[in-house]
Amino acid sequence: MTQQWTLPAWAVLLPVVVGLALLVAVLLLAVRVGRTGRRATATAAEVGALRDVVAVLEQQQRAPTVPPTTPSDYVITRVGDDPPEVEERAPASVSRPPADRPVVAAPLFADLVLRESVVQAASLAAGVRRALAPEVRHRVRLEMKRDVKRARKQRRTDLRAARRDWEARRRAEVASEDPGLDEGSAA
Structure with a gap:
């Protein structure tokens, strides 16, 4: 004796659609994590360059100043002067070894990404709830x-x-x- 099962089409397609939606969400999250990681690396390089700039500026501030002797020493702006050596040193900071660059730990990074996603999802849900009031x-x-x-x-x-x-x-x-x-x- 054989039994025939009848199953609605939506009962078969629903798990497939949900699975595909989850797969797409995971792929989008992976892409976003990768982009954020690249941004963090670029930001770390910029932070290192800015630290070098601050160090140069601190050295210039600590240097003894000579009292002005001519009226041309009272110039407020530096327009037309040679660029300071800070700009020359900025590209050198990019080629520093990776050990000197600050690194964000993976759990902290994942926590930050998930928090941002949760905040965006919550704000979307609140907007939809308000729109459907x-x-x-x-x-x-x-x-x-x-x-x-x-x-x-x-x-x-x-x-x-x-x-x-x-x-x-x-x-x-x-x-x-x-x-x-x-x-x-x-x-």
Whole structure:
């Protein structure tokens, strides 16, 4: 004795669709993690370059200053002067060995990425909840009714104007085709 099973199509497709959605979500999360990791590496390089700049500026500040002797020493801006040596040293900081660069631990990095995702999901859910609130739906429904009434009224007005114009043209055509008709009807 054989038994036949009948299963609705949605019961078969639902797990497949959910599985695909989860796969896409995991892939998107992996791409995002990779991008954030590259950004963190680039940021670490920028931080190192800025530390070098700060060190140079601190050295310049600690250097003894010579009192100005000529009026040209009172220049406020450095426009037209040679660029400071800080800009020359910035590319050298990029080629530092990886051991000197700060590294964010993997658990901390994952925690930061997940927190950001949770915050974005929560804000989306709050927005959807607010958009689907009964008072918002009621307000939208009222605005739609008003707009439909206004459109109907405008169409009726346009139709009346078009009908008047059409009738006026028809009368003008009839009058231009048979000028004797007006004289005969008047007599």
